[in-house]
Amino acid sequence: QxxxxxxxxxxxxxxxxxxxxxxxxxxxxxxxxxHYNCYTHLEEEKYCSKVVKTxxxxxxxxxxxxxxxxxLGGKKDxxxxxxxxxxxxxxxxxxxxxxxxxxxxxxxxxxEENWKEQMAEHPLxxxxxxxxxxxxxEAPINPxxxxxxxxxxxxxxxxxxxxxxxxxEEGVLQFKYKKYRLAVANFSEGLKQKCxxxxxxxxxxxxxxxxxxxxxxxxxxxxxxxxxxxxKTDYLKAVVRAVDCATKLNxxxxxxxxxxxGLRLDPTNQKLxxxxxxxxxxxxxxxxxxxxxxxxxxxxxxEEQNLINAIKNSGVQLGSTVLKGSSSISxxxxxxxxxxxxxxxxxxxxxxxxxxxxxxxxxEHHETDxxxxxxxxxxxxxxxxxxxxxxxxxxxxxxxxxxxxxxxHVFFEDxxxxxxxxxxxxxxxxxxxRDPRYHVLxxxxx
Amino acid sequence: MLMDTVNELVQLLAADGRIDxxxxxxxxxxxxxxxxxxxxxxxxxxxxxxAILHLIRDSxxxxxxxxxxxxxxxxxxxxxxxxxxxxxxxxxxxxxxxxIEDTEYPHADFACGILANLSKPKHLCQRVFDRITDGPTKLxxxxxxxxxxxxxxxGAKLHLLASFISxxxxxxxxxxxxxxxxxxxxxxxxxxMDYKESKGRRMSIIATVHNCCFEKIxxxxxxxxxxxxxVNITEYHPWLMGEDVDLVPRLLLxxxxxxxxxxxxxxxxPFDLQYLPDDKEREPDPEIRKLLLEALMQLCITRAGREVMxxxxxxxxxxxxxxWEEDRHCIMxxxxxxxxxxxxxxxxxxxxxSSVEVPPDMARKFxxxxxxxxxxxSSDLNSLTEAMVEELK
Numbered sequence: 023q024x025x026x027x028x029x030x031x032x033x034x035x036x037x038x039x040x041x042x043x044x045x046x047x048x049x050x051x052x053x054x055x056x057h058y059n060c061y062t063h064l065e066e067e068k069y070c071s072k073v074v075k076t077x078x079x080x081x082x083x084x085x086x087x088x089x090x091x092x093x094l095g096g097k098k099d100x101x102x103x104x105x106x107x108x109x110x111x112x113x114x115x116x117x118x119x120x121x122x123x124x125x126x127x128x129x130x131x132x133x134e135e136n137w138k139e140q141m142a143e144h145p146l147x148x149x150x151x152x153x154x155x156x157x158x159x160e161a162p163i164n165p166x167x168x169x170x171x172x173x174x175x176x177x178x179x180x181x182x183x184x185x186x187x188x189x190x191e192e193g194v195l196q197f198k199y200k201k202y203r204l205a206v207a208n209f210s211e212g213l214k215q216k217c218x219x220x221x222x223x224x225x226x227x228x229x230x231x232x233x234x235x236x237x238x239x240x241x242x243x244x245x246x247x248x249x250x251x252x253x254k255t256d257y258l259k260a261v262v263r264a265v266d267c268a269t270k271l272n273x274x275x276x277x278x279x280x281x282x283x284g285l286r287l288d289p290t291n292q293k294l295x296x297x298x299x300x301x302x303x304x305x306x307x308x309x310x311x312x313x314x315x316x317x318x319x320x321x322x323x324x325e326e327q328n329l330i331n332a333i334k335n336s337g338v339q340l341g342s343t344v345l346k347g348s349s350s351i352s353x354x355x356x357x358x359x360x361x362x363x364x365x366x367x368x369x370x371x372x373x374x375x376x377x378x379x380x381x382x383x384x385x386e387h388h389e390t391d392x393x394x395x396x397x398x399x400x401x402x403x404x405x406x407x408x409x410x411x412x413x414x415x416x417x418x419x420x421x422x423x424x425x426x427x428x429x430x431h432v433f434f435e436d437x438x439x440x441x442x443x444x445x446x447x448x449x450x451x452x453x454x455x456r457d458p459r460y461h462v463l464x465x466x467x468x
Numbered sequence: 469m470l471m472d473t474v475n476e477l478v479q480l481l482a483a484d485g486r487i488d489x490x491x492x493x494x495x496x497x498x499x500x501x502x503x504x505x506x507x508x509x510x511x512x513x514x515x516x517x518x519a520i521l522h523l524i525r526d527s528x529x530x531x532x533x534x535x536x537x538x539x540x541x542x543x544x545x546x547x548x549x550x551x552x553x554x555x556x557x558x559x560x561x562x563x564x565x566x567x568i569e570d571t572e573y574p575h576a577d578f579a580c581g582i583l584a585n586l587s588k589p590k591h592l593c594q595r596v597f598d599r600i601t602d603g604p605t606k607l608x609x610x611x612x613x614x615x616x617x618x619x620x621x622x623g624a625k626l627h628l629l630a631s632f633i634s635x636x637x638x639x640x641x642x643x644x645x646x647x648x649x650x651x652x653x654x655x656x657x658x659x660x661m662d663y664k665e666s667k668g669r670r671m672s673i674i675a676t677v678h679n680c681c682f683e684k685i686x687x688x689x690x691x692x693x694x695x696x697x698x699v700n701i702t703e704y705h706p707w708l709m710g711e712d713v714d715l716v717p718r719l720l721l722x723x724x725x726x727x728x729x730x731x732x733x734x735x736x737x738p739f740d741l742q743y744l745p746d747d748k749e750r751e752p753d754p755e756i757r758k759l760l761l762e763a764l765m766q767l768c769i770t771r772a773g774r775e776v777m778x779x780x781x782x783x784x785x786x787x788x789x790x791x792w793e794e795d796r797h798c799i800m801x802x803x804x805x806x807x808x809x810x811x812x813x814x815x816x817x818x819x820x821x822s823s824v825e826v827p828p829d830m831a832r833k834f835x836x837x838x839x840x841x842x843x844x845x846s847s848d849l850n851s852l853t854e855a856m857v858e859e860l861k
Contacts, residue, residue, distance in 0.1 A: 282612075
């Protein structure tokens, strides 16, 4: 899990090394090799000599014992001169051995061509080249960074507080580079340490909340702020952050709650007061809009109900294509099915009378006409005049111009008796509709 | 003989005594407070009072309850309150505040009641107020506790805390502290102005707000060596009516009923009062309605205030309220208020109505007229007002 965490060069690394030296451990050869590779090219002499020197000393110890065994047959009592002589011998042998290791040119170093890439990959120099969206799995696992990361976050070598502190710093760095997901991961790791420093944990929560904010995870951010304030009750920063997140979520009640908490800590805080006012206004607006909508809906419902009642009471019978047992009619039953009549459903006009869309059928030619607005009190003949009168052009299908006002017979169909009933055109629509044999289908008298 | 019994009682009330003894003694003390003689007896003995005070946190719940009840009765009498406040060994105010702050203390409601009793007489109120201000939890802290529903986990509702806080509003210093613009006290109280669950809390909060509207500042303007004008300025009204507090719609909401206005009229009202639902109920208690109307009247004193109210078109709400209102006193206040709002500024002619000097005989006439109105319901206000205006000109 540490692999994706890049670390910036710091002097501490040297101390970590020295720690290892003190403990006289050489955990594994790989690590040793890493240090060699890592530092020989930087400041060859300084690091190389340091490492080599310590190696020297321990190796020298080994050799000493070895030589003592081999050459001197386990002799233990020495004079000073003999000791000095032996030392000198051993030194010479060591020198020649090292010389024999070859003064080959260091091959693993960076060349002219690839030094930029190498540098980019190297944890000591790498800026954060990782793209924002890349997940941890995709990050190239640089063994150098892995090693360094292990050093830093190894619980064996550090106290929980130190590890948590390191994670926190790491996360802050990520944050500065806008790598918010990595920052969150770091802060989470820091919190996993469950160290006993409440302040530090509170800061970790607060920082994680900030990172979540930038990622747009306002809900998670608020949760973190809550934890932060739990740990540190006067944490005004966390409270203010929670207010901002709640504002972004338009969750006004939460804004009030957090503002109240903040104003308890700092009653003079103008920002919190302003935020609270904004929240108050927004909430009032919301409530008022909800009330208005409710009122409009109610109004609409009552109007519809009135219309239906008026139709029922007027004696007009509504038929329907589907047999329904219920006596209640809804407005959808009155929606006209005919495409030309769409949108002109029966309604009240200004004088309070019903206005219907009326369909005229011409069975001879299988044609229909729609009169979109036919007030009940109008006489049928008036509308026929308009359509078939002297001024009006004959209908396109009326080739013989047979359809003239005086010639017309108007009927309606009695659905039950499947009979045609004659209609006196001098009557009003109202009178026709109230004929007990007449049913209005599809909201459109036909 | 009696003294011996009383002394014995003191001993039995000792906090480190036997549980059953303490309980019985406490109950006796509580019962004594039920009678006037017993009460005065207990009040005279500071040691009994101290002993009772020590028992309020007794582990036995009935003992502590009895102790609190005894204290309630004692503090209800002015002499008792004096005695309690005079106790040297223990500061009763601080003790009670601790009880209120403790979320686990079961008798917190009693503590609120005791404090309310102690602060009711005006001369004692100042003392209590000083002690609270000196203590760790000031007025602000108490208001914060009040504003959290379910603060106390043992079932105490703390409604009487509102009464205690409203007692402070009888002091100028209290009002000023509540209306401190840098602080955040009054605004917390406002949300309880329509608190349905408790009439007591609602009444106390509205009374507090009502008192705050009367707050003025006296300033000395020295124009010359000879003439100095004492001017009083209603400094808080612009703030109260401004958006920080926005008091006017809140005062009107309990007086408003279901929406009967058209869209245009609705849009002219403040947001709080627009499109009210059909089941909106007006404030049922006439006393509270009276307080609301009086507060509105006070805000009308200055010209600026009147103009704000006219802009918010609250006349509509008042008109509907007048149709609904049955209580004579409230109707009278409503009419006065509408009177002020309907007239133009030229007609009124005065910037600050509180500076108008009403001659005593006119004042008497007004009072008589009010009484007549209340009794019989006839309203001849207009003619009287005209007469007054003529006189003052």
